[in-house]
Amino acid sequence: MSHMKFLEIINVGKSFPGKDGPNEVLAGVSLEIRKGEAISIIGHSGCGKSTLLTLIAGLELPTTGAVCFKEREIEKPGPERAVVFQNHSLLPWRTVLQNVLLAVDAVFPGQSRAERRDRAERWLVKVGLKDHMQKYPHQISGGMKQRTGIARALSMDPEVLLLDEPFGALDALTRANLQDEVLRLHHEEHLTVVMVTHDIDEAVLISDRIVMMRVGPRAGIGRILDVPFARPRDRLALMQADDFAHIRADCVKFLYAQHGTRVA
């Protein structure tokens, strides 16, 4: 094994231009993510957790510090860091299959048309959309749209899967289904997963470590919590474990304390 660091956030700060001078969203954020790890980032709204994810994705560049992937500074988005967006952002004029093909065509231009189609279909089957490939986004449910988004991201053969509050808009049952799906894909495909979420149960269920953000402005990492459950994980067994309740309580305590500082 090489000692190459996989994904590293080094003393990152991010500010956006505002009315009265720059608006500092993040400051002094450092985090190292190992290959194959599942990380959740939780925190109150507006704490800059989505911003942190866009920095890893390369959609934005940090104002200070650096984000490195395999010891190379990230300067732009790339297929090795695939993003699943909060509002699925499927193109409404393309079918489910065509939406995935858009990604496959862009990332594997060298492959034949049949190979690319094959790859797209394979991923759609994997996320359970075998019978819905020819439908348009407005013809399928919210959960299916998000599945399509996941298939589109994974069809690029990424090394890191970035999820930006992916299941926030879904009902509880659909959300649970998709969480299990992510859990399974993380295990089977040896993915590294970084997920921004509001949902503490989701964070505990899916991640190896939970990164809790302090509230902004100048937000940063408040605490990192280890989630030592063995994999593959089973939702029901996990929910009944004593440790689950403890970890959950820790998260809630932290968030409550943050809320207190914010109000005061």
Next chain:
Amino acid sequence: MQAPAMSESIQVVPNMTDPQIQAASAPAAPVPVRRTRPAWQRWARDAVRALALPILSLVLFCGLWHALASQLKFGSQSLPTPVEVGAQVVKLVQDHIAARARHAAATAEWRVQFAKAEQEYAGQLSLAELEQALPRPVAEQTIADWILTSLYTVFTGFIIATAIGVPLGIICGLSNPVWQLCNPLVQLFKPVSPLAWLPMVAILVGAAVSSDSGISKSWLTAGIVVAVCSVWPTLINTANGVANVERDYLNVAKVLNLGFFTKVVRIILPASLPAIFTGMRLSLGIGWMVLIAAEMLSQNPGLGKFIWDMYQSSNDATLAMIAATILIIGVIGFALDRTMIGVQRLVARGAPATVR
């Protein structure tokens, strides 16, 4: 796989035979099913609802018009009544049918004459010379010809406007500097009346196109004026549509590392297609308005020139005929707009954009 089938049959058999159970279940049998109306009935109801108010408004308008026309006097002239105008529309159609019949008869007559002459002068005159000596009868122009000429001219202008407006709009939408470069010119030329453009265009076309080239100068002049005056909505709407493509879609392009060309073709163009078609629809509407003025001045033999000729040769029916032509122009403009809305709906299918 057999087990459920068996248990089902076991349950069904006693149900069918046991009179007690049958009796008990009998009152529940006629479940009140709410019957939906057949499709054609619903269609007819919708059609009546969709048509009732427009028809009512037309009837009210005609009533008001009739009352006004019979009351108001403008010196020796008075407004034509709806009935007089309707009569003129009928007359236009009848004239058309009569003219076509006359032309058909004249052509048949000419064929006979021509065949005779062909035999008579065989070997002495070529076919071309013969045709010159015995020309094929020319059809009289009727309302159908004027309408077709007008449509042909307006689409000439519309196609020129689209061919310029859409690509230029895309470039303006993609690049803010280019837009800021173009914007002052757009604002400067957008409000210029077609009547102001026409003399200049007519002079330039007259100088550039030779008379024996076979190209109709009046058609080209009117077409170019239509293009110049109607290009703006297409240009502005395309630029706006392209500039305001949803951020999410652009993020997708970024994450996928799409090249510039792929991004434009796969994401930006489809996303702004509804806006582009809205612009084209507005352009066609303006083009149709501009056309009538352009035809009057350029003497392009369409509906505009017909109105102008009516104006010049005033007789008793002039006003009614002009009003009839106005109605025809309105109906065609309405049909063009509806067609564009149809195309727009087709294009926007699946897209979240609403079309009005």
